[in-house]
Amino acid sequence: MFEMNLMFFAVAIPAVIFAGISKGGFGSGVAFASASILALILTPGQALALMLPLLMVIDVATLGPFWNRWSWPEARLLMLGAVPGVALGAIFFEVTDDDFLRLLIGGISVGFVAWHVSQSNGWINGFRQKLPPSVGIFAGLVAGFTSFVSHAGGPPAAVYLLSQRLTKTEFQACTVLVFWVINIAKFVPYAYLGMFTWHTAWADLLLAPFAILGAWLGVRAHWMISERLFFMIAYVLLTITGTKLIWDALT
Template identity: 85%
Template sequence: MFELNFLFFAVAIPAVIFAGISKGGFGSGVAFASSSILALILDPGQALALMLPILMVIDVATLGPYWKRWNWPDSRLLMLGAIPGVALGAWLYKATDADLLRLLIGGISVGFVIWHVGKTQGWVRGFANRLPPPAGLFAGVVAGFTSFVSHAGGPPAAVYLLSQRLSKTEFQASTVLVFWVINAAKFVPYAYLGMFTWHTALADLLLTPFAILGAWLGVRAHWMMSERLFFGIAYVLLTITGSKLIWDALV
């Protein structure tokens, strides 16, 4: 069991605020950096369990500002695909150990940064045409799976949504809706697997105000802050934390 000491809050409070800003204003693409950061000081399962209620609070806090601004057909495809993805994630979690979870979280973190750099440098080309509906279902499966094992469902969902040429606000609203459903779907298997404890519940209660603050800042930043600056910071965090988790898992 982890201690609710100065080190915990010094790491957890910025991580939770960062998750709120990401989900509230810039999609869920890099919100999983918070889980990667927490996994540096907590068991990976504890980090995931701690973050899920926080993410659900942020989802509720950000639904209102983006209500009905989403693209329903694309969002529906992702949500339909996400359900079997969550089930697959639950099965894998039950059959794995902490080091494999660290490797998965770290690998997804670093892989996402490499994918972004490759796209920015022209090594990876974007999609010339909108991806077809079956691709949306597949992206939903991947998002559900990666969301369950590392809260990292944002990247696969973003790949599909960005291919649909949505506006910034339509993309953001669709992301909020999709992950509100995915995170709600994850709650029951997380509870069934015994990931929640009274200790994580107390920590969540103490961190909730910071989650709401982050969500509020994220909605404000959606209209004001440079996306390039925000994501630049996020990619640095993902690279450092992801690399550390991979090292810990292998060594």
């Protein structure tokens, strides 16, 4: 059990708002930074359990503004792959420990930043053609797995969606729909594994208004601010938290 003291809320409130902004306006790609940040002060299991209901609140808050603006063929393929991916994540979670989860979350965080920096600098090329449907199902499988163990399903889903040449709003709407389904699928195995407690439920209740605030800010930001600025801040956060989690796991 963790203490809900000043340090907890000083870290948790900005992390939850950030998750809302990312999921509400920028395709969920870096929303998992919130779990990485919380894992600095909580065990990985506590961080994941705390964030899931808040992510579900954000999903509901963002469905309305982007309803029916998604591209159904791409979203459907990701969801088909995601359900077995969630099941694999649940099996993996049962046989691993906190330090390995810290290493995994930290590695995904740093690897995600490295991939984007390499692409933006031209060290690796983006996809010149649309990826086939089979890749969409595989991306969904990976998204379901990484979402279960670290709430980091955004990157594999984004790789596939970006290859489909969707508009910014279609891309955003697809992620809202897909991760609404994925997070619902994760809830039952999280409960079965005993990750939820009355303590995390009480913390979620206190943090829910900040999740809704973040979602509202994200929807507004989707139309108003530069994606470049937002992701620049996100990459710095992911690099710092990811490096710290890797260091904690190894030492």
